Amino acid sequence: MKWNDKEQDRSRLFTRRASLIAGGKLALLATLVGRMYYLQILQSDRYQKLAEDNRINLRLLAPPRGLILDRHGTPIASNQQNYRVVLVAEETADINLSLDALSELIPLAERDRRRILREAKRKRSFVPVLVRDNLSWEEVSRIEVNALKLPGLSIEAGLTRSYPYGETTTHVVGYVAPVSEQELTGDPLLELPELRIGKSGVERFHDLDLRGNAGTSQVEVNALGRVIRELSRDEGKPGRTIGLTLDIGLQNLVMARLAKQESASAVVMSVADGEVLALASHPSYDPAAFARGLTGQEWQDLLNHPRQALNNKAIAGQYPPGSTFKTMTALAALESGLLTPSHRVSCPGHFELGTTRFHCWKHEGHGSLDMLQGICQSCDVYFYDVARRVGMERISAMSRRFGLGSDLGFDLPGVRTGLIPSNEWKRASTGEAWQPGDTVNLGIGQGYITVTPLQLATMAARIASGRAVVPRLTRELIGSDRVAEKVIEEAPDLGISPASLAVIRAGMDAVSNDIVHGTARNKDQRIAEPSMHMAGKTGSAQVKRITQYERDHKLFDQKKWPWKDRHHALFIAFAPVQAPAYCCSVVVEHGMGGASAAAPIARDILLEAQTRDILRRGPVDRLAGASTTKG
Numbered sequence: 331m332k333w334n335d336k337e338q339d340r341s342r343l344f345t346r347r348a349s350l351i352a353g354g355k356l357a358l359l360a361t362l363v364g365r366m367y368y369l370q371i372l373q374s375d376r377y378q379k380l381a382e383d384n385r386i387n388l389r390l391l392a393p394p395r396g397l398i399l400d401r402h403g404t405p406i407a408s409n410q411q412n413y414r415v416v417l418v419a420e421e422t423a424d425i426n427l428s429l430d431a432l433s434e435l436i437p438l439a440e441r442d443r444r445r446i447l448r449e450a451k452r453k454r455s456f457v458p459v460l461v462r463d464n465l466s467w468e469e470v471s472r473i474e475v476n477a478l479k480l481p482g483l484s485i486e487a488g489l490t491r492s493y494p495y496g497e498t499t500t501h502v503v504g505y506v507a508p509v510s511e512q513e514l515t516g517d518p519l520l521e522l523p524e525l526r527i528g529k530s531g532v533e534r535f536h537d538l539d540l541r542g543n544a545g546t547s548q549v550e551v552n553a554l555g556r557v558i559r560e561l562s563r564d565e566g567k568p569g570r571t572i573g574l575t576l577d578i579g580l581q582n583l584v585m586a587r588l589a590k591q592e593s594a595s596a597v598v599m600s601v602a603d604g605e606v607l608a609l610a611s612h613p614s615y616d617p618a619a620f621a622r623g624l625t626g627q628e629w630q631d632l633l634n635h636p637r638q639a640l641n642n643k644a645i646a647g648q649y650p651p652g653s654t655f656k657t658m659t660a661l662a663a664l665e666s667g668l669l670t671p672s673h674r675v676s677c678p679g680h681f682e683l684g685t686t687r688f689h690c691w692k693h694e695g696h697g698s699l700d701m702l703q704g705i706c707q708s709c710d711v712y713f714y715d716v717a718r719r720v721g722m723e724r725i726s727a728m729s730r731r732f733g734l735g736s737d738l739g740f741d742l743p744g745v746r747t748g749l750i751p752s753n754e755w756k757r758a759s760t761g762e763a764w765q766p767g768d769t770v771n772l773g774i775g776q777g778y779i780t781v782t783p784l785q786l787a788t789m790a791a792r793i794a795s796g797r798a799v800v801p802r803l804t805r806e807l808i809g810s811d812r813v814a815e816k817v818i819e820e821a822p823d824l825g826i827s828p829a830s831l832a833v834i835r836a837g838m839d840a841v842s843n844d845i846v847h848g849t850a851r852n853k854d855q856r857i858a859e860p861s862m863h864m865a866g867k868t869g870s871a872q873v874k875r876i877t878q879y880e881r882d883h884k885l886f887d888q889k890k891w892p893w894k895d896r897h898h899a900l901f902i903a904f905a906p907v908q909a910p911a912y913c914c915s916v917v918v919e920h921g922m923g924g925a926s927a928a929a930p931i932a933r934d935i936l937l938e939a940q941t942r943d944i945l946r947r948g949p950v951d952r953l954a955g956a957s958t959t960k961g
Contacts, residue, residue: 416459498610
């Protein structure tokens, strides 16, 4: 009996356990079926989209960069076909052997080989690794002919930035280079390895306009991420074209003239509207080197260049204006009413202020001069006297009205403002108060004052026009959808009396065209053709102070001085005198004399500008212009 009870108990226990297990299985099956129903029926659209996203990748494509044109539509920055050789590691049994075979056909630096091997290990085996770009057509041909001997290597085509005028336009146009880690902003476009962005010049100032909008490529990939095929492609929107005011023909001439100097800069402007026709800084450098990528040694050579090739001296070079500033001292005197053009000063070759003697550049003196002859002969003593009478505040205020020491809002990065000193500035900088001797020095453009060549050209334009002309480089932005030309209104009047400006213009006219007394009267310093006469002002800015010993022993031969101790040579000018159309400034670093070094360059520049203008107008317009002038 006991045995039967035990059997029955075991049977009931087994049945309960079997029922529990069966119930659990049914519950699990119900859950699984429910989950499958939820995923495959209720959530089918969502998961179908996710699966499609895993199968299809959307990749960004770098858009073609916008062009940069000169005022006549000539490209000065464009894009050209770039051939490069790439390596796909999975397609070769031995990467080193493939690279050895390639090095027999084209040069392959050891540092490039190390980079390739490093990237090949880091990337997936089917992802291409750049071996070398900017291949010549001859190099491409050699690789293609020997393709069977180069497993894993192939040629790809792309675009690279081209600068057809090279060093001639570098400081204006600038250059592009790969995006640095510091420049990443979260914009996916910036993470594309082939993208180049503007690093200097117009390329940097208008970078966002020039970039354009990224294109897209929709590709099908397998589970490993390997591309199987491209499904669709949108090339995106190219960057906008930038039209500049620059005249590439004139720019070429200016750079060719500056190239004869150790270090120099020049700016040429339209008097009427401030359009910059040429902006040059010498020495320069090849912008294409940055687009392809500089070696460490090339970068160090540029950084350590003895004449600072990287520096755009036309907008960032800061120099004492020397005697070119005497125009501002004279205007301050005339506009204040303290002096008239007939004010005379006798120059014995020096000027006494207390116990200090200030010397004139002409050691024997100029004799008695009025204001016009003071400008014409650039007498230091005359302007020592004028500055002492007028005072620093009036002179500084006048110079600011003519664009010196000011932010001109010029459309290039890296523009410097120079310095027009004041009592407050000197006290804050040196802890000392402004002294009468400082005013005397300021009157001839020496001492603490510094200006840039761009500011000097602006000053010349305002003297010639009497208006607050502002320099500008961008003429228009051209997009695929519209053309937006920048509308320039007539510059406002400076508020300077025409009579005062007439005195300054007459003095500058005499500098170049008074063949007896003018400081720039020599044949190579002036334009002989009367209809093209230019008016100018010479300037020589001291770099080091001349000691009393050097004066006593007449050690004035700068050619025997070290180059870095010689005076800077400056010249400002406008032409033609009768109806100013063009103006320019020239600064030759350590060129010694404004008349001897800078004036001949300015003469050639303004002669070329006027000649090109006449040639563009044609014979009918030339005759009409000549008839009008004569009448």
